[in-house]
Amino acid sequence: MSTEASRMRADARQNRDRIVEVARELFAGRGLDVPMAAIARRxxxxxxxxxxxxxxxxxLVTEVFSDQFAECVSIxxxxxxxxxxWHGLCTGIERICAMHAVDRGFTAAFVSAFPQSFDIDGERARADSALTELIDRAKRAGQLRADFALDDVTLVLMANSGIIAGTPEASLAASRRLVAYLLSAFRADNAHPLPPPAPLNLFDVLPKRR
Incomplete structure (x- = not known):
């Protein structure tokens, strides 16, 4: 390969890496509605x-969030x-909320349907199945309140998505405290009667698109 060809390949790779880096930064701060033109310009x-x-x-979204998709499944x-x-359920919720708190784009990417690039329905079904099993295990162990529902996980994500702070560090600290409060209320030994669970799903976490 000629020196000129090698340089062109290196330049192309640098451009690609720069695009992904900028898109990750903009998606994390502003969500997925960032225009492609703004990404190119930055x-x-x-x-x-x-x-x-x-x-x-x-x-581009799939490339940017591929690591987060894998990490969410791993969590x-x-x-x-x-x-x-109980520890498994709590740490799972805590870690997913921490990811969401510092990256506005990830939850939007996870619940958006991108059929050409990612099997989002399969991933969402796997997440629902794992969460349902975590909930059932904690209930059978007498650790989780009996009226806790899968919809309540979405409620936690919705509350967590409302956190607005000046820095990622502040958002993460606020998320940890909020989730700690909520998990304390979920314990079976703290259970008091509640209204019926709200019929929610992961799409409800997203702001309505204009």
Whole structure:
């Protein structure tokens, strides 16, 4: 390979890495509604270069959040492997909320349907199944209040998504405290009668698109 060709390949790789880095930063702070033009401008590349690397916004989102998708699945697997049902449930919820607190784009990516680039329905079904098993295990162990429902996990995510802080560190600290308060209320030994669970799903976590 010629020196010129090697340089062009290196430049192309640098452009691609820069686009992904900028998109990750903008999605984390502003969600998925960031225009592709804004990403190209911040990355210092033309629109043609951006679309040559990522033909659709969905393909860029998938690249940006591929590690987070894998980590989310790993979190739930770790929680299910925990021999203590209550500890497994709590650490699973805590870690997922921590991811969400510092990255506004990730939850939006996880619940958005991108059929061409990611099997989101399969991942969501797997998450629901794992959470249902975590909940059932904690109830059978007498640790989780009997009226806790899967919809309540979405309620936790909705509350967590309302955190607005000046820095990622402050958002994470606020998330940890909020989740600690909520988990304390979920314990069976703290149970008091509650209204019926709200019929929620993961799509309710997202702001309504205009």
């Amino acid at each position: 990355a210092g590349v033309g629109m043609a270069t951006l679309y040559r690397r990522f033909p659709t916004k969905e393909s 739930l697997d770790d929680a299910l492997a925990d021999p203590d049902p």
